[in-house]
Amino acid sequence: MLVEDSLVVRQLLIHIVGRDPRLTVVAAVASGEEALATLATARPDVISMDIRLPGIDGLETTRRIMAERPTPIVVVADAIEDSSLRISMNALRAGALSVVEKPVATTHAGYDAVATEICTQLRIMAAVPVIRRRPIGAEWAGRVAGSTISASSAPTFAWTKAEPPSVLAVAASTGGPPALAKVIGGLPTTFPLPILVVQHMGPAFMEGFAAWLNGVVALPVALARDGERAEAGRVYVAPGDRHLELSGGGILRISDAAPISGQRPAATALFRSLARHAGRRGIGVLLTGMGEDGATGLLDMRNAGAVTVAEDESTAVVFGMPAAAIRMAAAGAILPLDRIAAHLGRIAVPEPRP
Template identity: 65%
Template sequence: MIVEDSLVVRRLLSHIVMRDPRLHLIAAVASAEDALQELPRLRPDVISMDIRLPGIDGLEATRRIMSEQPTPIVVIADSVEDSALRISMNALRAGALSVVEKPVGTETDGYERIAETICTQLFIMSQVPVIRRRGPGISRPPLPPPSALLPRTRPSVLAIAASTGGPPALAQVLGALPADYPLPVLLVQHMGSPFLEGFAAWLDGLVPMRVRLARDGERPRPGEVYVAPGERHLLMAPGGVLRLSAEPPLASQRPSATRLFQSVAETAGAQGLGVLLTGMGEDGAAGLLAMRQAGALTLTEHESTAVVYGMPAAAVRMGGSLLTLPLPLIGPHLLAVVREAIA
């Protein structure tokens, strides 16, 4: 189902969807009210959601859909306006799965790339099971012995990565860490390049630490979060400086969680902390294994809270995860780890 108030854009999105053999368009409506009315009857596998709609906007529509009839939602957003970016990020927090750039016209630069991204995201997200709310009776994994919960040496850097479902998960984890958290945080979030600066600004407004895009050659400071920018790998280089690399994508990802984790394993060794959250695919798994083999403490999000248990599951299978925790416990554990190390 397409939800888009502009007739021109609605027709363009319909054209994009209908030409893709993986997708079948069952409705294209002009308002959230129409979408909410048709949803119980049509039961789409995935929804393309505009953000700025007359009446009920896309954010409130996302909240209602996730409450009343949970359905995978892909936000189609204008990538250049701050207000739209903030609403898009909040829609992700409300339950939307991803955000992609809105097409302008068939003759514009990058149209085919944008169209392919939209269709691929709609197809992939249509496979994601979504639920209203996780019940209180979720089983939690048994904790390992206390000695296994602490790093072998005092940590110097935290590397964290996520993909589908990542923005709200990252907000929850980093929101549990204080502004004076004694480690720099290096972050990879899979997201379209035009949205990453807005994502960093959105996250900066939610968590105590300062959050911004990483810059090549800078030395990361404790209490700050450095987000990998679009189409660049974020790496920690010898001497502890950050490097932004244009080397080819790894497993179709740039920035790559695995490349970040590998670089931290090579430079920080046992002083690294690695965290892999919700996401589709296997990015990050091999890199987390490299960190664990270097003596670092490595954590993965438990299946009970992950929107998509793909990347964490791959890390567990490979042996890269020392500890798996439900999302609400990860931030407090990262805080306890550094406090114990300092003590």
């Protein structure tokens, strides 16, 4: 089902989806009210959601759908419209699975890439099972159905005050923005480590994503810049279509090296750099996401003596990346989303060994 108030864009989306033989448009509506009224009869596998709608906006429509008839939702947003982008990010918190760039016109230079990405995301997200929203704390959105709690007990660490942890890296993909907001937002303002973040998202959205995250967590957030020194208590987000890596002396490097498993930025690139330059003083966390990015990098970190954490299946919107890490024994701890921040807070300031 396509939800888009602009007749021109709605017809363009119908054209784009119609070119893909694996997709069928069962309904195309112009408002949130129409979407809610049509949902039960159309029974779509996935919804393309505009955000700036007349009446009930896309954010509220997403909330109601996830509460009443959970369905995978892909937000189609204007990447250069600040207010629209903020709403789009909040829609991800409300249960939407991903955000893609809105098509402009068939004559636009980037049209083919945008059209392909829209169809790809709709096909992928149609296969993600979601359930009625059951918040963890106040903010958790939809999760994969059929999950069970399987959190491991928190391990003990051998850090000393002379050799404390030095850096935290967190990576996510599908379902990542609300998960990152939950984890980073749960850290104290006195958190003593720099936090490096990889989030798979279209390059056009990364600056807006960093600005959005900065507005919903207490710690300062910005896109990482090549050559800057990572400072304690600050969050550095990998820019669009560039790897973020840690180098010697806590210096950040932004790289246009080849994608890893199709991803740039790649979680594995970030985690491997921590394994090399932070060793046992690193902490790596792998959250929800489709695919396997980050798993081998997290294993490198664990083999280097670092603390490693994977999100438990019970809270992961898509249990792909964490599952891959767990299968290869890369995760020293497996925790549900609402326990990760407290876990990190405890281990960031280790007590002295007896």
